[in-house]
Amino acid sequence: MKKLRLLLLLSAIIITTTLCAKSFDDMVSKAVKLYNEGKYQEAAELAEEAFQVGDPSMDHYYNTACCWALAGNKEKTLSQAIDAGWLDAEWMQADRDLTILHGDARFEELVVKVQKTLDKLEQGLPIKHNSLAIIELPEPAYDSDTSIEKALKERRSIRKYKDKPLSLSEISQILWAAYGITKPIKDAPAFLRGGLKTAPSAGALYPLEIYVVAGNVTDLPAGVYKYKPEGHKLIKIADGDKRTELYKASLNQDWVKEAPASIIYSAVFSRTTDIYGKRGQERYVCMDLGHSAENVYLQAVSLNIGTVAIGAFYDTKVKVVVNMTKEEEPLYIMPIGKI
Numbered sequence: 001m002k003k004l005r006l007l008l009l010l011s012a013i014i015i016t017t018t019l020c021a022k023s024f025d026d027m028v029s030k031a032v033k034l035y036n037e038g039k040y041q042e043a044a045e046l047a048e049e050a051f052q053v054g055d056p057s058m059d060h061y062y063n064t065a066c067c068w069a070l071a072g073n074k075e076k077t078l079s080q081a082i083d084a085g086w087l088d089a090e091w092m093q094a095d096r097d098l099t100i101l102h103g104d105a106r107f108e109e110l111v112v113k114v115q116k117t118l119d120k121l122e123q124g125l126p127i128k129h130n131s132l133a134i135i136e137l138p139e140p141a142y143d144s145d146t147s148i149e150k151a152l153k154e155r156r157s158i159r160k161y162k163d164k165p166l167s168l169s170e171i172s173q174i175l176w177a178a179y180g181i182t183k184p185i186k187d188a189p190a191f192l193r194g195g196l197k198t199a200p201s202a203g204a205l206y207p208l209e210i211y212v213v214a215g216n217v218t219d220l221p222a223g224v225y226k227y228k229p230e231g232h233k234l235i236k237i238a239d240g241d242k243r244t245e246l247y248k249a250s251l252n253q254d255w256v257k258e259a260p261a262s263i264i265y266s267a268v269f270s271r272t273t274d275i276y277g278k279r280g281q282e283r284y285v286c287m288d289l290g291h292s293a294e295n296v297y298l299q300a301v302s303l304n305i306g307t308v309a310i311g312a313f314y315d316t317k318v319k320v321v322v323n324m325t326k327e328e329e330p331l332y333i334m335p336i337g338k339i
Protein backbone atom coordinates (compact mmCIF):
# COMPACT_ATOMS: atom_id res chain seq x y z
CA MET A 1 0.00 0.00 0.00
CA LYS A 2 1.28 3.47 -0.79
CA LYS A 3 1.38 5.94 2.13
CA LEU A 4 -0.24 8.68 0.05
CA ARG A 5 -3.01 6.29 -0.95
CA LEU A 6 -3.65 5.62 2.73
CA LEU A 7 -3.82 9.35 3.44
CA LEU A 8 -6.16 9.98 0.54
CA LEU A 9 -8.35 7.07 1.53
CA LEU A 10 -8.68 8.53 5.03
CA SER A 11 -9.40 12.06 3.83
CA ALA A 12 -12.04 10.73 1.41
CA ILE A 13 -13.64 8.96 4.34
CA ILE A 14 -13.81 12.14 6.43
CA ILE A 15 -15.44 14.10 3.63
CA THR A 16 -18.11 11.55 2.64
CA THR A 17 -21.56 12.31 4.02
CA THR A 18 -24.21 9.88 2.75
CA LEU A 19 -25.48 7.31 5.23
CA CYS A 20 -24.74 4.20 3.19
CA ALA A 21 -21.36 5.56 2.14
CA LYS A 22 -20.66 6.36 5.80
CA SER A 23 -20.99 2.77 6.94
CA PHE A 24 -18.87 1.68 3.98
CA ASP A 25 -16.30 4.31 4.85
CA ASP A 26 -16.40 3.43 8.55
CA MET A 27 -15.64 -0.16 7.68
CA VAL A 28 -12.86 0.79 5.27
CA SER A 29 -11.48 3.15 7.89
CA LYS A 30 -11.41 0.31 10.43
CA ALA A 31 -9.77 -1.95 7.85
CA VAL A 32 -7.03 0.64 7.34
CA LYS A 33 -6.54 0.76 11.11
CA LEU A 34 -6.25 -3.03 11.24
CA TYR A 35 -3.74 -2.92 8.38
CA ASN A 36 -1.66 -0.39 10.33
CA GLU A 37 -1.78 -2.70 13.36
CA GLY A 38 -0.48 -5.58 11.25
CA LYS A 39 -3.81 -7.49 11.47
CA TYR A 40 -3.87 -8.20 7.75
CA GLN A 41 -6.33 -11.09 7.63
CA GLU A 42 -8.91 -9.16 9.68
CA ALA A 43 -8.32 -6.06 7.57
CA ALA A 44 -8.91 -7.95 4.34
CA GLU A 45 -12.05 -9.66 5.63
CA LEU A 46 -13.54 -6.39 6.85
CA ALA A 47 -12.71 -4.62 3.59
CA GLU A 48 -14.47 -7.34 1.60
CA GLU A 49 -17.49 -7.03 3.89
CA ALA A 50 -17.49 -3.28 3.24
CA PHE A 51 -17.51 -3.91 -0.51
CA GLN A 52 -20.98 -5.47 -0.11
CA VAL A 53 -22.45 -2.16 1.11
CA GLY A 54 -20.45 0.46 -0.79
CA ASP A 55 -18.82 1.28 -4.05
CA PRO A 56 -15.18 0.22 -3.91
CA SER A 57 -12.60 1.92 -6.11
CA MET A 58 -9.57 0.31 -7.70
CA ASP A 59 -7.50 1.56 -4.73
CA HIS A 60 -9.81 -0.25 -2.29
CA TYR A 61 -9.42 -3.46 -4.27
CA TYR A 62 -5.68 -3.00 -4.58
CA ASN A 63 -5.17 -2.33 -0.88
CA THR A 64 -7.31 -5.31 0.03
CA ALA A 65 -5.21 -7.53 -2.23
CA CYS A 66 -2.17 -6.20 -0.34
CA CYS A 67 -3.78 -7.24 2.96
CA TRP A 68 -4.48 -10.74 1.64
CA ALA A 69 -0.92 -11.08 0.40
CA LEU A 70 0.47 -9.90 3.74
CA ALA A 71 -1.80 -12.40 5.47
CA GLY A 72 -0.11 -15.11 3.41
CA ASN A 73 -3.02 -15.74 1.06
CA LYS A 74 -1.81 -16.25 -2.51
CA GLU A 75 -5.22 -17.13 -3.89
CA LYS A 76 -6.62 -13.60 -3.76
CA THR A 77 -5.31 -11.77 -6.77
CA LEU A 78 -5.23 -8.23 -8.04
CA SER A 79 -7.69 -8.94 -10.83
CA GLN A 80 -10.54 -6.94 -9.25
CA ALA A 81 -8.27 -3.91 -8.92
CA ILE A 82 -7.17 -4.27 -12.51
CA ASP A 83 -10.75 -4.69 -13.77
CA ALA A 84 -11.60 -1.48 -11.87
CA GLY A 85 -8.85 0.42 -13.73
CA TRP A 86 -5.60 -0.20 -11.80
CA LEU A 87 -2.75 0.61 -14.19
CA ASP A 88 0.46 0.81 -12.18
CA ALA A 89 2.45 -2.23 -13.30
CA GLU A 90 5.69 -0.78 -11.95
CA TRP A 91 4.28 -0.35 -8.45
CA MET A 92 2.72 -3.84 -8.43
CA GLN A 93 6.19 -5.24 -9.01
CA ALA A 94 7.85 -2.98 -6.45
CA ASP A 95 5.21 -3.08 -3.69
CA ARG A 96 6.70 -4.99 -0.76
CA ASP A 97 3.19 -5.80 0.48
CA LEU A 98 2.91 -8.09 -2.52
CA THR A 99 6.26 -9.87 -2.11
CA ILE A 100 4.55 -13.22 -1.65
CA LEU A 101 2.96 -12.88 -5.10
CA HIS A 102 6.06 -11.73 -6.97
CA GLY A 103 7.20 -14.48 -9.31
CA ASP A 104 3.83 -16.29 -9.11
CA ALA A 105 2.66 -17.15 -12.64
CA ARG A 106 -0.84 -15.70 -12.12
CA PHE A 107 0.61 -12.46 -10.78
CA GLU A 108 3.06 -12.17 -13.68
CA GLU A 109 0.16 -12.70 -16.11
CA LEU A 110 -1.64 -9.77 -14.50
CA VAL A 111 1.47 -7.60 -14.83
CA VAL A 112 1.55 -8.44 -18.54
CA LYS A 113 -2.15 -7.60 -18.83
CA VAL A 114 -1.65 -4.18 -17.20
CA GLN A 115 1.42 -3.53 -19.33
CA LYS A 116 -0.55 -4.32 -22.50
CA THR A 117 -3.26 -1.82 -21.50
CA LEU A 118 -0.58 0.80 -20.80
CA ASP A 119 1.10 0.14 -24.16
CA LYS A 120 -2.24 0.51 -25.95
CA LEU A 121 -2.93 3.83 -24.23
CA GLU A 122 0.58 5.07 -25.06
CA GLN A 123 0.12 4.06 -28.69
CA GLY A 124 -2.98 6.26 -28.91
CA LEU A 125 -1.03 9.37 -27.89
CA PRO A 126 -0.21 11.94 -30.57
CA ILE A 127 3.24 12.46 -32.09
CA LYS A 128 2.45 16.13 -32.64
CA HIS A 129 -0.34 18.39 -31.42
CA ASN A 130 -3.05 19.83 -33.61
CA SER A 131 -3.76 23.43 -32.70
CA LEU A 132 -7.48 24.04 -32.12
CA ALA A 133 -6.92 27.73 -31.29
CA ILE A 134 -4.15 30.17 -30.40
CA ILE A 135 -4.55 32.41 -27.36
CA GLU A 136 -2.26 35.40 -27.08
CA LEU A 137 -1.56 35.88 -23.38
CA PRO A 138 -1.69 39.31 -21.73
CA GLU A 139 1.71 40.91 -21.17
CA PRO A 140 2.99 39.77 -17.74
CA ALA A 141 3.85 42.27 -14.99
CA TYR A 142 7.57 42.64 -14.29
CA ASP A 143 7.20 44.20 -10.86
CA SER A 144 4.99 43.89 -7.78
CA ASP A 145 4.65 44.96 -4.14
CA THR A 146 5.68 41.49 -2.95
CA SER A 147 9.37 41.29 -2.18
CA ILE A 148 11.23 38.10 -2.96
CA GLU A 149 11.87 37.72 0.79
CA LYS A 150 8.16 37.93 1.56
CA ALA A 151 7.35 35.40 -1.18
CA LEU A 152 9.97 33.00 0.19
CA LYS A 153 8.71 33.45 3.76
CA GLU A 154 5.06 32.93 2.84
CA ARG A 155 5.40 30.15 0.27
CA ARG A 156 3.41 27.08 1.32
CA SER A 157 1.75 24.15 -0.38
CA ILE A 158 -1.91 25.13 -0.43
CA ARG A 159 -4.67 22.64 -1.17
CA LYS A 160 -7.83 24.70 -0.58
CA TYR A 161 -9.00 27.35 -3.04
CA LYS A 162 -11.89 29.77 -3.33
CA ASP A 163 -14.66 28.75 -5.69
CA LYS A 164 -13.82 31.70 -7.95
CA PRO A 165 -12.48 31.89 -11.48
CA LEU A 166 -8.89 32.76 -12.23
CA SER A 167 -8.27 35.49 -14.78
CA LEU A 168 -6.32 35.03 -18.01
CA SER A 169 -3.83 37.62 -16.68
CA GLU A 170 -3.16 35.41 -13.64
CA ILE A 171 -2.60 32.37 -15.86
CA SER A 172 -0.31 34.46 -18.04
CA GLN A 173 1.69 35.63 -15.03
CA ILE A 174 2.10 32.11 -13.62
CA LEU A 175 3.23 30.73 -16.98
CA TRP A 176 5.68 33.55 -17.49
CA ALA A 177 7.15 32.89 -14.03
CA ALA A 178 7.44 29.19 -14.90
CA TYR A 179 9.18 29.38 -18.26
CA GLY A 180 8.72 32.83 -19.78
CA ILE A 181 11.43 34.32 -21.97
CA THR A 182 13.51 36.95 -20.18
CA LYS A 183 16.28 37.26 -22.76
CA PRO A 184 15.01 36.85 -26.29
CA ILE A 185 17.67 35.66 -28.71
CA LYS A 186 17.23 36.61 -32.34
CA ASP A 187 17.53 33.65 -34.71
CA ALA A 188 18.04 31.41 -31.67
CA PRO A 189 18.66 27.70 -32.34
CA ALA A 190 15.44 25.66 -32.13
CA PHE A 191 16.28 24.11 -28.75
CA LEU A 192 16.30 27.58 -27.10
CA ARG A 193 12.72 28.12 -28.19
CA GLY A 194 13.00 31.88 -28.40
CA GLY A 195 15.61 32.62 -25.76
CA LEU A 196 16.71 32.31 -22.16
CA LYS A 197 13.96 31.89 -19.61
CA THR A 198 12.94 32.69 -16.02
CA ALA A 199 14.26 29.29 -14.88
CA PRO A 200 17.81 28.05 -15.43
CA SER A 201 18.28 24.93 -17.54
CA ALA A 202 21.26 22.60 -17.92
CA GLY A 203 22.93 23.54 -21.21
CA ALA A 204 19.95 25.84 -21.95
CA LEU A 205 18.30 22.76 -23.44
CA TYR A 206 14.87 23.44 -21.84
CA PRO A 207 13.44 19.91 -21.63
CA LEU A 208 10.18 21.03 -19.98
CA GLU A 209 6.77 21.49 -21.56
CA ILE A 210 3.94 23.15 -19.67
CA TYR A 211 0.21 22.58 -20.07
CA VAL A 212 -2.83 24.26 -18.58
CA VAL A 213 -5.93 22.25 -17.77
CA ALA A 214 -8.47 25.05 -17.50
CA GLY A 215 -11.93 24.62 -16.01
CA ASN A 216 -12.88 27.97 -14.54
CA VAL A 217 -10.78 30.74 -16.07
CA THR A 218 -12.31 34.00 -17.27
CA ASP A 219 -11.75 34.49 -21.01
CA LEU A 220 -10.31 31.01 -21.45
CA PRO A 221 -12.79 28.31 -22.48
CA ALA A 222 -12.45 25.01 -20.60
CA GLY A 223 -9.86 22.85 -22.28
CA VAL A 224 -6.25 21.75 -22.38
CA TYR A 225 -3.63 24.24 -23.55
CA LYS A 226 0.08 24.02 -24.22
CA TYR A 227 2.26 26.98 -23.28
CA LYS A 228 4.54 28.39 -25.96
CA PRO A 229 7.17 30.62 -24.31
CA GLU A 230 8.13 32.00 -27.73
CA GLY A 231 5.41 34.60 -28.32
CA HIS A 232 4.00 33.97 -24.79
CA LYS A 233 0.88 32.22 -26.00
CA LEU A 234 -1.28 29.17 -25.47
CA ILE A 235 -2.16 26.59 -28.07
CA LYS A 236 -5.45 24.85 -27.42
CA ILE A 237 -5.03 21.10 -27.88
CA ALA A 238 -8.28 19.69 -26.40
CA ASP A 239 -11.78 20.93 -25.63
CA GLY A 240 -13.76 20.53 -22.41
CA ASP A 241 -13.27 20.55 -18.67
CA LYS A 242 -10.79 17.76 -17.86
CA ARG A 243 -10.42 18.50 -14.13
CA THR A 244 -12.34 15.45 -12.91
CA GLU A 245 -10.35 13.15 -15.18
CA LEU A 246 -7.13 14.76 -14.00
CA TYR A 247 -8.23 14.30 -10.38
CA LYS A 248 -8.84 10.59 -11.00
CA ALA A 249 -5.45 10.30 -12.68
CA SER A 250 -3.82 11.91 -9.65
CA LEU A 251 -5.01 9.38 -7.06
CA ASN A 252 -8.19 11.32 -6.31
CA GLN A 253 -6.40 14.29 -4.75
CA ASP A 254 -9.37 16.62 -4.21
CA TRP A 255 -7.42 19.82 -4.79
CA VAL A 256 -6.94 18.85 -8.44
CA LYS A 257 -10.70 18.70 -8.98
CA GLU A 258 -11.47 21.82 -6.95
CA ALA A 259 -8.87 24.22 -8.38
CA PRO A 260 -10.10 26.37 -11.30
CA ALA A 261 -7.04 25.26 -13.27
CA SER A 262 -3.89 23.18 -13.03
CA ILE A 263 -0.60 23.53 -14.74
CA ILE A 264 1.07 20.29 -15.73
CA TYR A 265 4.77 19.85 -16.34
CA SER A 266 6.19 17.26 -18.65
CA ALA A 267 9.68 16.74 -19.99
CA VAL A 268 11.14 15.53 -23.24
CA PHE A 269 14.08 13.84 -21.56
CA SER A 270 15.99 13.27 -24.80
CA ARG A 271 16.57 17.02 -25.20
CA THR A 272 18.84 16.79 -22.16
CA THR A 273 20.00 13.16 -22.25
CA ASP A 274 21.19 13.36 -25.87
CA ILE A 275 23.88 15.71 -24.57
CA TYR A 276 24.31 14.70 -20.93
CA GLY A 277 23.36 11.00 -20.92
CA LYS A 278 22.77 9.40 -17.51
CA ARG A 279 23.55 12.61 -15.64
CA GLY A 280 20.84 14.36 -17.62
CA GLN A 281 18.39 11.53 -16.91
CA GLU A 282 19.09 11.23 -13.20
CA ARG A 283 19.78 14.84 -12.30
CA TYR A 284 19.42 17.67 -14.76
CA VAL A 285 15.83 17.29 -15.99
CA CYS A 286 14.40 17.19 -12.47
CA MET A 287 16.70 20.00 -11.36
CA ASP A 288 15.28 22.07 -14.22
CA LEU A 289 11.78 21.14 -13.09
CA GLY A 290 12.48 22.20 -9.49
CA HIS A 291 13.70 25.62 -10.57
CA SER A 292 10.64 26.28 -12.68
CA ALA A 293 8.13 24.91 -10.18
CA GLU A 294 9.60 27.02 -7.38
CA ASN A 295 9.09 30.08 -9.59
CA VAL A 296 5.41 29.11 -9.80
CA TYR A 297 5.18 28.77 -6.01
CA LEU A 298 6.77 32.22 -5.48
CA GLN A 299 4.76 33.95 -8.19
CA ALA A 300 1.61 32.43 -6.68
CA VAL A 301 2.34 34.13 -3.34
CA SER A 302 2.54 37.52 -5.01
CA LEU A 303 -0.81 36.89 -6.80
CA ASN A 304 -2.54 35.61 -3.64
CA ILE A 305 -2.95 32.27 -5.38
CA GLY A 306 -2.44 28.88 -3.80
CA THR A 307 -0.66 25.95 -5.39
CA VAL A 308 0.93 22.62 -4.52
CA ALA A 309 3.46 20.53 -6.42
CA ILE A 310 1.94 17.09 -7.01
CA GLY A 311 4.22 14.21 -7.92
CA ALA A 312 1.86 11.31 -7.12
CA PHE A 313 -0.23 10.29 -10.11
CA TYR A 314 -0.62 7.61 -12.75
CA ASP A 315 1.76 8.67 -15.50
CA THR A 316 -0.08 7.14 -18.43
CA LYS A 317 -3.48 8.34 -17.24
CA VAL A 318 -2.17 11.90 -16.91
CA LYS A 319 -0.63 11.66 -20.37
CA VAL A 320 -3.97 10.56 -21.81
CA VAL A 321 -6.00 13.24 -20.00
CA VAL A 322 -3.63 16.00 -21.08
CA ASN A 323 -3.15 14.50 -24.55
CA MET A 324 0.63 14.67 -24.23
CA THR A 325 2.80 13.63 -27.13
CA LYS A 326 4.42 10.19 -27.03
CA GLU A 327 7.90 11.57 -26.32
CA GLU A 328 6.91 13.40 -23.09
CA GLU A 329 6.89 12.20 -19.48
CA PRO A 330 4.59 13.93 -16.97
CA LEU A 331 6.43 15.27 -13.91
CA TYR A 332 4.29 17.62 -11.82
CA ILE A 333 0.70 18.74 -11.56
CA MET A 334 0.25 22.13 -9.89
CA PRO A 335 -3.36 23.09 -9.19
CA ILE A 336 -3.83 26.85 -8.91
CA GLY A 337 -6.64 28.82 -7.32
CA LYS A 338 -7.42 31.93 -5.35
CA ILE A 339 -6.99 31.76 -1.59
Ligand SMILES: Cc1cc2nc3c(=O)[nH]c(=O)nc-3n(C[C@H](O)[C@H](O)[C@H](O)COP(=O)(O)O)c2cc1C
Nearest residue numbers: 004155156157158159253255308309310311312313
Ligand atom coordinates in the same frame (compact mmCIF):
# COMPACT_ATOMS: atom_id res chain seq x y z
C1 LIG B 1 8.56 15.95 -5.31
C2 LIG B 1 7.33 16.38 -4.53
C3 LIG B 1 6.15 15.65 -4.67
C4 LIG B 1 5.01 16.08 -3.98
N1 LIG B 1 3.83 15.40 -4.21
C5 LIG B 1 2.70 15.82 -3.59
C6 LIG B 1 1.46 15.18 -3.88
O1 LIG B 1 1.35 14.25 -4.64
N2 LIG B 1 0.35 15.67 -3.24
C7 LIG B 1 0.40 16.72 -2.38
O2 LIG B 1 -0.65 17.12 -1.87
N3 LIG B 1 1.57 17.34 -2.08
C8 LIG B 1 2.71 16.93 -2.68
N4 LIG B 1 3.90 17.58 -2.44
C9 LIG B 1 3.94 18.75 -1.54
C10 LIG B 1 4.57 18.39 -0.21
O3 LIG B 1 3.68 17.61 0.55
C11 LIG B 1 4.92 19.69 0.56
O4 LIG B 1 5.88 20.41 -0.19
C12 LIG B 1 5.48 19.39 1.93
O5 LIG B 1 4.47 18.86 2.77
C13 LIG B 1 6.08 20.62 2.60
O6 LIG B 1 5.10 21.64 2.73
P1 LIG B 1 5.30 23.10 2.09
O7 LIG B 1 5.45 22.94 0.60
O8 LIG B 1 4.07 23.86 2.45
O9 LIG B 1 6.53 23.69 2.68
C14 LIG B 1 5.05 17.19 -3.11
C15 LIG B 1 6.25 17.92 -2.99
C16 LIG B 1 7.37 17.53 -3.70
C17 LIG B 1 8.63 18.36 -3.59
